[in-house]
Amino acid sequence: MKTALITGANKSIGFEVAKQLAQKEHYVYLGSRDLQKGEEAVAKLKALGLNNLEAIQLDVTAQDSVSSAATTLGQKINSLDVLINNAGISGGFPQSPTEIDTGVIREVFETNFFGPIEMIKKFLDLLKKSASPRIVNVTSGLGSLTLHSDPSWKYYAVKGAAYGPSKTALNAYTLVLAHALKETSFKINVIDPGYTATDFNQHRGPGNVEDAARFVVKYALLGNDGPTGRFFSHDFEGKDNESPW
Structure with missing residues (x-):
């Protein structure tokens, strides 16, 4: 059975991704900053008849937590097939570029940008032991500089100094990482699940978590001929659905 680790998996899109991967015969580790909430999420999924799941304490902004999670998984599994960096925060809106506290920007980048980098570095050895390692960095359409420069884009007016730039940075890092590993079996992409109704946006998005998660899972399960270093x-x-950078 293949293995998968998802950050921020105790609710919303991350939770649904865990459910769908478990249904596709992956043993799924649900990373949760609050272990109790992670265990409650696992209990909900087990009540649906899915037993190939386990919660793991994981705060992507704390190096000790990431290191501990990597050590724990290294003792449980021989390889990691899928890493989905899903955990993210918005920093709250509005985010005026001239008025925002730089501390808010730093906080958002810690979770949305530095967190995934730390995860990838700490879990890279386990991923390299997989025959077909996949990394999905969950991004946002708000990270596209091309779209943000297009007045006809439907979200053109939705701009902020913290959230969008953190995803732009994540996109750039992913591109560099995919290039560095292009001669390997890794498939590494940034995936925007779309504007989805979740706690993250007070359930204002038009999309649903099932469809959003299905889109993420598609790229977590890419075949050996699948794309890498792309933005979907x-x-x-x-x-x-390939987005401009």
Whole structure:
């Protein structure tokens, strides 16, 4: 059975991704900053008849927590097939570039940008032991500089100094990482699940978590001929949902 680790998996899209991967015969580790909430999420999924799941304490902003999780998983499994960096925060809106506290920007970047980097570095050895390692960095359409420069884009007016830039930075890092590992069996992409109704946005998004998670899972399960170093958005209507950077 293949293995998967998802950060921020105790609720919303992360929870649904865990459910769908478990249904596709993966043993899923639900990373949760609050272990009790992670265990409650696992209990909900087990009540649905899914037993191939386990919660793990994981705060992506704390190096000790990430290191401990990597050590724990290293004692449980021989390899990690899928890493989904899903945990993220918005920092609250509005985010005026001239008025925002730089501390808020730093906080958002710690979770949305530095967190995934720390996760990848700490779990890279386990991923390298997989025959087909996959990394999905969950991003947002708000990370696209091309779209943000297009007045006809439907979200053109939605701009902020912390959240969007943190995802732009994550996109850039992913591109560099995919290039560094292009001669390997890794498939590494940034995936925007679309504007989805969750606690993250006070349930204002038009999309649902089932469809959003299905889009993420698609790229977690790419075949050996699948793309790498690309940006795909559930909200973008271009060919194959490939978004401009």
